[in-house]
Amino acid sequence: MSHNSQTLPPSAAVAPAPAARAPGRKRSLQQRRARAAWLLVAPALILLFAVAGWPLLRTLFYSFTDAAMDTPEEYNFVGLANYLDFAEGDSFGVLADPLWWQAVGNTLWFTACSVSLELFFGMLLALLMNEKFRGQGVVRAAILVPWAIPTIVTAKMWGWMFHDQYGVVNDLLLRFGLIETPLAWIAEPTLSMWAVVIADVWKTVPFMALMLLAALQMIPSDLYEAARVDGANAWQRFRRITLPLIMPAMIVALIFRVMDALRVFDLIYVLTSNSEATISISGYAREQMISFQEMGVGSAASVLVFMMVAGIAACFLWINRFSHEGKEAKE
Amino acid sequence: MKLTRQQRELGKKFWIYLAALVVGVICVFPFYNAILTSLRTGQELFLTNYLPTTFHWENYVNALGENGVGRSLLNSALVATVTVGICLLVSITAAFALARVRFRGRKYILFTILCVSMFPQVAVLSGMFELVRFMGLYDSIGSLILSYTTFSLPFTVWVLTTFMRSLPVELEEAAIVDGASLWVIITKVFAPIMGPSLVTTGLLAFIGAWNEFMFALTFIISNENRTVPVAIGMLQGASQYELPWGHIMAASVVVTIPIIALVLIFQKRIVSGLTAGAVKG
Numbered sequence: 001m002s003h004n005s006q007t008l009p010p011s012a013a014v015a016p017a018p019a020a021r022a023p024g025r026k027r028s029l030q031q032r033r034a035r036a037a038w039l040l041v042a043p044a045l046i047l048l049f050a051v052a053g054w055p056l057l058r059t060l061f062y063s064f065t066d067a068a069m070d071t072p073e074e075y076n077f078v079g080l081a082n083y084l085d086f087a088e089g090d091s092f093g094v095l096a097d098p099l100w101w102q103a104v105g106n107t108l109w110f111t112a113c114s115v116s117l118e119l120f121f122g123m124l125l126a127l128l129m130n131e132k133f134r135g136q137g138v139v140r141a142a143i144l145v146p147w148a149i150p151t152i153v154t155a156k157m158w159g160w161m162f163h164d165q166y167g168v169v170n171d172l173l174l175r176f177g178l179i180e181t182p183l184a185w186i187a188e189p190t191l192s193m194w195a196v197v198i199a200d201v202w203k204t205v206p207f208m209a210l211m212l213l214a215a216l217q218m219i220p221s222d223l224y225e226a227a228r229v230d231g232a233n234a235w236q237r238f239r240r241i242t243l244p245l246i247m248p249a250m251i252v253a254l255i256f257r258v259m260d261a262l263r264v265f266d267l268i269y270v271l272t273s274n275s276e277a278t279i280s281i282s283g284y285a286r287e288q289m290i291s292f293q294e295m296g297v298g299s300a301a302s303v304l305v306f307m308m309v310a311g312i313a314a315c316f317l318w319i320n321r322f323s324h325e326g327k328e329a330k331e
Numbered sequence: 332m333k334l335t336r337q338q339r340e341l342g343k344k345f346w347i348y349l350a351a352l353v354v355g356v357i358c359v360f361p362f363y364n365a366i367l368t369s370l371r372t373g374q375e376l377f378l379t380n381y382l383p384t385t386f387h388w389e390n391y392v393n394a395l396g397e398n399g400v401g402r403s404l405l406n407s408a409l410v411a412t413v414t415v416g417i418c419l420l421v422s423i424t425a426a427f428a429l430a431r432v433r434f435r436g437r438k439y440i441l442f443t444i445l446c447v448s449m450f451p452q453v454a455v456l457s458g459m460f461e462l463v464r465f466m467g468l469y470d471s472i473g474s475l476i477l478s479y480t481t482f483s484l485p486f487t488v489w490v491l492t493t494f495m496r497s498l499p500v501e502l503e504e505a506a507i508v509d510g511a512s513l514w515v516i517i518t519k520v521f522a523p524i525m526g527p528s529l530v531t532t533g534l535l536a537f538i539g540a541w542n543e544f545m546f547a548l549t550f551i552i553s554n555e556n557r558t559v560p561v562a563i564g565m566l567q568g569a570s571q572y573e574l575p576w577g578h579i580m581a582a583s584v585v586v587t588i589p590i591i592a593l594v595l596i597f598q599k600r601i602v603s604g605l606t607a608g609a610v611k612g
Binding site: 030033034036037038040041043044045047048051052054055056057058059061062069072124125128131133135136138139140141142143144145146147148149150151152153154155156157158160161165166168171202206207210211214256259262263265266269270281282285286289290295298299302303305306309310313 | 344347348350351354355357358359361362364365368376377379421422424425427428429432433434435437440444446447449450451452453454455456457458459460461462464477478480481484485488513517538541542544545548549559560561563564576579580583586587590591593594595598601602605606
């Protein structure tokens with residue numbers, strides 16, 4: 001029986017009934033399995049709807065009301081006023097708030113900077129880890145340290161290292177003569193975003209490196225041998241063999257990181273106390289909701305955050321599918 | 332100047348070791364610096380020194396006791412364990428169905444789960460707030476277990492599904508031929524060999540729950556129910572300008588060491604779990 005099943009096509013391997021049985025019986029087994037599958041998935045789906053779907057719908061609902069955080073039961077419908085409203089020649093709502101647009105700019109800038117730096121350093125790190133050398137295990141363990149450290153601890157640690165008077169970063173820069181006077185990393189608006197980006201890159205490069213390393217290790221080494229015989233140099237080998245082969249994994253890792261960076265909140269909240277120069281869209285929405293108790297406005301901002309993130313995700317998926325189709329067409 | 336092959340090899344080795352050294356130092360230095368700071372008090376804090384000078388262990392005692400970090404460690408452990416337990420329990424059957432059975436709508440379910448695992452937490456914040464209030468869980472540990480399920484559950488389902496897919500088909504075939512029902516297949520055939528994957532998935536989800544900040548900051552107001560990230564985030568001194576850095580760093584080190592230990596012990600598993608979620612997805 002077992003050697004028999006190996007010669008069957010993969011689709012038949014799922015249907016395990018012996019060939020001697022009637023085809024009707026076979027279908028009913030699959031049908032029964034499909035029905036049972038729904039039962040097995042149901043608990044997870046119901047729970048997921050309760051803790052994610054329902055709250056999401058309620059947030060959308062509240063974004064059309066003027067509810068306050070302490071009395072969410074009392075509300076009036078205000079239509080789209082939380083988003084944008086015009087009264088007496090002036091505009092109100094989240095979309096008319098300069099701080100919202102500042103937060104949008106901050107978040108996009110943070111995402112672009114940190115993810116591209118992570119990709120660059122992650123690639124270098126993955127290429128390094130892909131080489132064979134003694135003490136590899138130690139390096140492998142060391143790069144897991146930043147990943148393992150809780151984000152809040154990362155924020156506090158870097159906050160202390162970026163301290164304008166006693167921080168290690170300024171001390172090292174001064175010692176190496178790179179700066180003349182200590183920099184106010186956290187307080188200076190032009191520098192604070194870089195402080196956030198540096199801390200985030202430090203924490204997340206390991207994740208990127210591990211993803212890329214897993215992809216690198218799947219490339220058969222004879223490809224490189226062949227290229228070397230043909231006289232390809234290191235850059236050509238990277239450009240023509242490594243990059244195309246790890247591209248799918250790289251895109252997945254990129255999507256993961258972009259989605260993660262777009263919802264950044266905790267790092268900024270602790271490192272720079274949600275200052276205007278660094279506040280993210282998530283931080284803005286939460287501030288409206290919790291600090292100002294404006295449940296309606298906060299919900300509207302949350303919905304906008306959701307739509308923005310979903311829009312960017314959709315773009316990514318579309319580009320990904322598009323490039324896949326292009327590849328298939330070429331082949 | 333033409334280098335011999337041996338010289339080139341040697342040069343390459345040199346650069347590799349140099350790079351490895353730089354990487355190691357950059358990765359570990361901030362934590363090392365935190366440990367140094369955690370052992371200093373008073374004026375020593377403000378003299379930058381890259382080697383240990385004094386050993387003020389009282390910072391640790393202070394952080395754990397007076398600042399309530401000890402208590403919040405227990406809270407965090409409880410919340411993360413219960414959340415992960417519930418999520419794993421529900422995900423095993425779901426992951427089995429999603430990985431092993433072909434049925435209509437499977438792709439849509441998987442896609443939805445992936446989307447939920449990526450969407451921003453703030454998007455459910457006010458709805459979750461209402462739900463937490465409605466269930467009378469505000470300012471209690473229960474609110475966190477409820478809200479952490481939002482991001483833990485899709486994660487565990489997704490990772491377990493990729494793990495289940497990689498198990499050989501023959502296992503199941505043999506069981507079906509013997510007339511085993513789906514339930515028997517799950518509990519008698521899959522559950523026993525799922526141990527390692529469950530540990531990996533559980534660990535990753537545990538770390539995620541341990542580190543969560545936004546829900547914990549929003550749904551808990553009393554000191555004794557705080558989780559670790561909030562307790563650390565809220566550590567304040569007498570004024571904004573004299574933060575108790577020694578205490579903060581001691582608390583940071585205390586809450587980080589269990590996680591680092593876990594990660595280093597289960598290194599291989601964690602790396603495989605991290606990449607299973609993404610590379611095959």
